[in-house]
Amino acid sequence: MTSAIPAKGMRDLLPGQVATRDWATARILEVYASYGFTRIETPAVENLSVLVGAQGGENEKLIFKILKRGEKLSAADSGELADLGLRFDLTVPLARYYAHLHASLPQPLRAIQIGPVWRADQPQKGRYRQFTQCDIDILGLGSPLAEIELIRATVDALAEVTLRSFTVRVNDRRILMALVTAAGFAEAEAGTVLVTLDKMDKVGVSGVQRELVGRGFPAERVSAFLTSVAEIEKRAMANEADLGWVDLRVDRGAVTALATIIRSVRADQATWSQGGASVDIRFDPTLVRGMGYYTGPIFEISEASYTSSIAGGGRYDDMIGRFLGRTVPACGFSIGFERLMDILEERGAAAAFASARTKVALLVDEALEDLTPVLTEARARRADGAVVIVEPRHAKNAGRQIFQLAKDGFTDGRVYRADGTAEDIGTTLRSKRAASAEGV
């Protein structure tokens, strides 16, 4: 017998889980559409040359690679065995997509992508090897209006699926770079330094210090760097949002844009409050984000009751150039759809999303020859908006069948007998359902 267990780290979704996902997806897409975003699609499979060297950080090590086929494989014994791979995010394929189709796309392009990505990570609770991402991106717009609209749309979308208490943290890669170089690190060392700084949440200041020294950086320089980070963090907490006080050697445009983003999102706080949601947006100089491809503002949203973030994004102005040969400004925000689903399921939200339609069961004695009356009733009830199933009546175990139907939410129905008569079973179904709901 072949095992029925899904492949390692992969999973099957039950009807109720899919219903929650479909409910959330429809709500989120509706909000994004009102911001002018339209859905696009790229294939799950990309040439490896697209995925490798995409500055995707650790994710590039986790690519599921696809074996060459036929003659290509026979010819490959000394070289690469694989030529294709499953996408590990939706951003790298989007950059390729834009370069491929830009002449046929609106300018700027406001794209929604929702779909699976794959990473050959060590599976653990809540982390799967196939998972869904839900991204919006604005391609071809260098103005901070892009960041402002991305953040507002994402908060609106998360509020629409019943989340209520948001913290938005924003930073800019150029500010991080100024902190790193001011402490005496070389620009080429910035990647390593920032990836380590990103672990602050988990390992604390002393952990970051230890790891950087362990990597061979002078203890004195590491201390100076961490002190300046702590200093700017303290000042960020204390100061107003205009960021005029930021005295690093950094493009003043970057600082002004970040201040505009914070101020503009804050302007919406009153409206969100009226809808019952609270949104706190602030400059967080310790925010790093993992990907190497970010070039400007970066941002994350977390919800009050969960430590890790629910959505993250940033500006990646250099990525499309790799495929197009010229720079196109680009900026995106990605909802961690699986984490969102975990939260909604944890809150028992699924029951609330169940369809409100009447469920009708038409049961047929096996000996009934002419099914026309049954099928006619099924069609009429469906036209009235009901969900209708037609199935044989269990001759031997009729009580069990009725009990199960009541438990599955059927509250109306009829038994069609072999002699052509029909008996209403709605009352029975509703009383069994009431009993089952009371746990009797």
Added chain:
Amino acid sequence: MTSAIPAKGMRDLLPGQVATRDWATARILEVYASYGFTRIETPAVENLSVLVGAQGGENEKLIFKILKRGEKLSAADSGELADLGLRFDLTVPLARYYAHLHASLPQPLRAIQIGPVWRADQPQKGRYRQFTQCDIDILGLGSPLAEIELIRATVDALAEVTLRSFTVRVNDRRILMALVTAAGFAEAEAGTVLVTLDKMDKVGVSGVQRELVGRGFPAERVSAFLTSVAEIEKRAMANEADLGWVDLRVDRGAVTALATIIRSVRADQATWSQGGASVDIRFDPTLVRGMGYYTGPIFEISEASYTSSIAGGGRYDDMIGRFLGRTVPACGFSIGFERLMDILEERGAAAAFASARTKVALLVDEALEDLTPVLTEARARRADGAVVIVEPRHAKNAGRQIFQLAKDGFTDGRVYRADGTAEDIGTTLRSKRAASAEGV
């Protein structure tokens, strides 16, 4: 520079294409839901042991295989290089899914699956290496009510997306088997004989005859077989649907069930006519279908103006047993979603699916410092149901920007100037739009 072309046989979808797909998907799912079907999901990636030996016919040769990772790959140099594969259909994974989760699933399970499958086929016009299938299946129901509901639901779904003139052809694998053995072939030869018979549409009777003789079967036996097929086909065309005249050595239950299916679907013809659709259902003894896993009734739907079928399915009672160790009756119907999309696009249907919402463009002079009034208007218009974009006003090329917005369907808007005043551009947008629609 890295190439922006998608991997061989894969494709990117433009916003308009995705809109058509989303429109059709929503309509089809709505119809299926009214029949009591609920959506489920399995992962795209399966253990190769699930995909190989699944009686998937030619498709098993077309599996995209995934390279082993890390130590597993190092240890594999003499053996299999791959351990996983991308699913080539949605039926084999569904059988595994049911065996895995049956204890938590409704009985019978009415499942909808819509999602991509992959086959490393030679790409050609209209055939891609990643394509979407849309399946409904009823698992745990041996009664012909399953086939009847699957066929009715699929016709309803196709009619809902504006198709109008259907031919449903039905047959039964047991009738085919009786024809094959009556002509003197061994049961073990049936697979080869039927796969060849399936090519009748393309190569004609003489082509089938030539191929079977070429495969080493006695010319006399091949002739006898093709004569009996032609004979039963002629009688099927001439006779009424009760199939009482079928005089093969075959389970009479199979013949009765097929007659019930035909009669019950015919009972709906008047209703379909009222909705403007015509449905012709008939017994076609030459219908084979490619997969080896079918065990009983098989069926296909084609639309008047297209020769090849749009949907196909059948009963596969033995498949779940491979994963569960006991037989579970199962039956499914799959819409060829890509072919359906080709038809809808060919008919220029996409324009009809465009959103009817007002599109509003708010353009902002770059020097404007306080964005609050713009963002407040955007929020208010979105709350009223409009699609609103906010973007910088092109200082140098304002005329071109307005023209492009009008072309993209924006009919209302405002320019926010640096001095805080705002100018309505709705009239301009609407007149440019009218001019653009007239091709001026």
